[in-house]
Structures are given as C-alpha cells and as structure tokens.
Amino acid sequence: MAETSSSLKTGTVVVIAVALLAIAWIWLTGKPEPAKTGPPSPPPRPTRAQPRVPNPARGDVNGDGALDKADVEYLAEFLMGNGPEPIGDGDVNGDGSVDIKDVMYLRSHVFAGGPPPVPRR
Secondary structure: OHHHHHHHHHHHHHHHHHHHHHHHHHHHHOOOOOOOOOOOOOOOOOOOOOOOOOOOOOOOOOOOOOOOHHHHHHHHHHHOOOOOOOOOOOOOOOOOOOOHHHHHHHHHHHHHOOOOOOOOO
C-alpha cells in the first residue's frame, strides 16, 4: 500500500508541475492588451469618390448622373457621419446649407414626386 501511495503522490506532483509549466508558457507567450487611454477615436470618414458624370446636377450627390434612391441614401449617410462628402451639390433645397432638410426634400422628390432640386443661382 505504501508503494501505491508514493507513486500516486509522484503522479500528482508531475501533473501539477506540467499544469504550472503550461500556464507559465501561455502567460509568457500571450500578447499583452494595449493600454486604453481616453475614448476611442471614430473611424476615418471615407474619402470623396470621383463623379461618374462631369458637373453633376444639384441633388445628384453620388455623381452617377441620376436623381434616385441612391442619392437619398448617400446624403443621409454623409450627414450621419458614415459616408463620404457629396460629389454633387447636396444643398437640394437651396437654403445655403447641407442638412437633414435636404435629405427630406430629395426624398420627397424621388419617392413622392415633390418639387425638383432648387436650381443654382
């Protein structure tokens, strides 16, 4: 019985030693987490795309030559900070600024047959 107890103790010591070596190996080879300092910076805004037509019309904010759903989405994404700057003139209602009113004006024109974009002065 003494032999069994001695070999059991030796086996336990070996298992513990192997486990400690594995933990030390993982700890030493693991990559440390970078220190967090301040709030995370927002992702960079996409760069301005090149127009597919020369001198896009007012409201053709994606520069593809058509006033459609894609222009409404493009302008909305820009105003939410998720998209690039408008390629064409985004001041669709002619009030001198590009804002949510321009998205609503363009949406009205594209989906409900509202007035077209205000001509440039």
